[in-house]
Amino acid sequence: MGLTMAARAALLARLSRKEAPTANTTAGRDFATLPAAREMALVRAGAETMEIPNPFFRAHEGIAGGHSIIGNRELINFSSYNYLGLNGDVRVAEAAKSAIDRHGISASASRIASGERPVHAALEAALAANYNAEAALCFVSGHATNVTVIGHLLGPRDLIVHDALVHNSGAEGVRLSGAKRIAFAHNDWAAAERELATNRKRHTRALIVIEGHYSMDGDMPDLARFVEMAKKYDAWLMVDEAHSIGVLGATGRGVFEQQGVDPSGVDIWMGTLSKTLSGCGGYIAGSSVLIDVLKHSAPGFVYSVGMAPALAAASLASLQIMRDEPWRVIRLQENARAFRDGARNSGFDVGPSAGLGIVPIILGSSVKAGRVSATLFEAGVNVQPILFPVVPEGSARLRFFMSSEHTAEDIATTLAALSAACG
Numbered sequence: 439m440g441l442t443m444a445a446r447a448a449l450l451a452r453l454s455r456k457e458a459p460t461a462n463t464t465a466g467r468d469f470a471t472l473p474a475a476r477e478m479a480l481v482r483a484g485a486e487t488m489e490i491p492n493p494f495f496r497a498h499e500g501i502a503g504g505h506s507i508i509g510n511r512e513l514i515n516f517s518s519y520n521y522l523g524l525n526g527d528v529r530v531a532e533a534a535k536s537a538i539d540r541h542g543i544s545a546s547a548s549r550i551a552s553g554e555r556p557v558h559a560a561l562e563a564a565l566a567a568n569y570n571a572e573a574a575l576c577f578v579s580g581h582a583t584n585v586t587v588i589g590h591l592l593g594p595r596d597l598i599v600h601d602a603l604v605h606n607s608g609a610e611g612v613r614l615s616g617a618k619r620i621a622f623a624h625n626d627w628a629a630a631e632r633e634l635a636t637n638r639k640r641h642t643r644a645l646i647v648i649e650g651h652y653s654m655d656g657d658m659p660d661l662a663r664f665v666e667m668a669k670k671y672d673a674w675l676m677v678d679e680a681h682s683i684g685v686l687g688a689t690g691r692g693v694f695e696q697q698g699v700d701p702s703g704v705d706i707w708m709g710t711l712s713k714t715l716s717g718c719g720g721y722i723a724g725s726s727v728l729i730d731v732l733k734h735s736a737p738g739f740v741y742s743v744g745m746a747p748a749l750a751a752a753s754l755a756s757l758q759i760m761r762d763e764p765w766r767v768i769r770l771q772e773n774a775r776a777f778r779d780g781a782r783n784s785g786f787d788v789g790p791s792a793g794l795g796i797v798p799i800i801l802g803s804s805v806k807a808g809r810v811s812a813t814l815f816e817a818g819v820n821v822q823p824i825l826f827p828v829v830p831e832g833s834a835r836l837r838f839f840m841s842s843e844h845t846a847e848d849i850a851t852t853l854a855a856l857s858a859a860c861g
């Protein structure tokens with residue numbers, strides 16, 4: 439399903455024509471000369487040549503849950519992180535509405551400058567309790583949380599050792615910090631330890647960054663190994679729980695619950711409110727000293743507006759429902775396992791997925807992934823392709839985000855459509 443040589447040559451010729459400088463080009467002011475613009479043009483032209491419709495920025499007309507309405511058609515949806523079906527739950531919506539009635543929409547300023555709302559403290563107490571931590575702090579974006587926290591806590595004399603597959607936000611935080619950065623092969627704790635053994639002594643502070651549940655592959659780190667290593671090398675351990683809270687563990691508390699590890703071994707618990715917790719924003723949970731430092735000095739908190747009260751209320755209600763209704767977590771995990779095992783039995787490459795919430799179907803070329811995604815969309819299944827350069831060419835995939843809302847019939851229909859699309 440790759441591009442033919444002729445199509446590839448035509449595509450490259452077209453792109454190079456577009457780039458050809460003219461006598462009066464002022465390239466320095468031309469946004470189209472940016473590398474990102476070139477890359478976008480390449481992807482668009484490729485999709486056009488292969489007649490693959492653009493799978494990005496599709497508008498969902500209602501709530502994007504296990505099903506979603508796109509272009510007046512109801513599809514089985516695997517493209518949203520509504521893991522426990524809480525985005526759209528009436529109790530969550532009611533909590534948000536009553537926060538609007540009480541406080542309006544906006545927090546209107548930074549919390550340090552102009553004060554906060556009671557719901558901020560209530561949400562932070564609930565998040566801290568999830569990790570048995572002393573305190574927690576919420577930021578207005580999950581991405582910005584990683585950037586500002588890593589960028590603020592570490593500096594040029596420090597060392598950051600991180601999994602090669604950490605999310606872009608973690609990588610941007612590392613870049614901002616100016617610390618020496620070493621990426622270790624995905625989930626290879628022994629490689630991480632070798633790097634610490636070699637490099638730790640030359641740096642003032644050290645940070646290990648991993649995720650609780652990796653979003654590209656749906657696999658997990660060996661948390662106990664990293665906790666041990668952090669102690670041995672006098673390093674902080676930071677775990678990004680974006681796809682872990684609500685997904686891993688018998689009651690959704692995250693990777694520590696899944697693996698039976700004492701959460702106090704992790705210095706910096708990070709997570710996002712935009713997935714299971716049906717809001718928007720990020721959080722850090724840890725010691726009261728850490729939270730105090732961030733609350734008074736992290737630029738992304740101090741110099742940014744407080745979280746909208748309605749979003750904080752929605753996430754707090756979601757966390758409460760997650761705690762009170764563990765059947766949702768069990769159903770999500772059953773669905774993910776059924777889908778992963780069904781796909782594997784049909785001969786698909788599901789990578790190292792733990793079958794708990796995220797299942798990749800690795801198809802190889804970006805062209806094939808784009809085409810299969812388009813065919814599935816026509817067949818009533820919405821799943822995003824993950825293409826080069828987000829993943830290396832040759833490991834392009836469809837990424838299925840499962841939900842507790844999916845039914846056995848949804849899963850059977852999707853597996854059949856997948857086999858038909860690849861047949």
Ligand SMILES: Cc1ncc(COP(=O)(O)O)c(C=O)c1O
Nearest residue numbers: 579580581605607653680710712
């Ligand atoms: C692992 C991880 N960390 C952080 C983020 C950023 O979170 P948000 O989208 O809530 O800003 C994401 C987003 O998908 C993520 O997958």
